[in-house]
Amino acid sequence: MELGRAAEDAAANYLLSLGYTLVTRRWKRAGGELDLVAMDGETVVFVEVKATSAPGFAPEDAVSDSKFRHLETVASRFVSEHGLEETPQRFDLIALDGDGLRHYEDFLRF
DSSP states (O other): OOHHHHHHHHHHHHHTTOOOOOEEEEEETTTTEEEEEETTTTTTEEEEEOOSSSSSSOGGGGGGGHHHHHHHHHHHHHHHHHTOOTTTEEEEEEEEEEEEEETTTTOOOO
């Protein structure tokens, strides 16, 4: 849990350094959570943060097709609750491990 919070902090700070506006962190609803929601200009960005301290394991590998579909479902709830249906949206992934931070804009599946 501590690794997860530290990774989210690092990801949020990184996005802020790029000029993103942070909307919310750990947005939870029944059945799911969004790690970070940010604005990149006029685009709502749903950011999945994955981290590992285990050597030989890439955090990117933890994002399966089923995980992505789950993120889409939770994000659609966020969009509906906030009236953002007409706002451009994308999904980003931020992966952190011993090699550093990697940001994948508009990721779909690995």
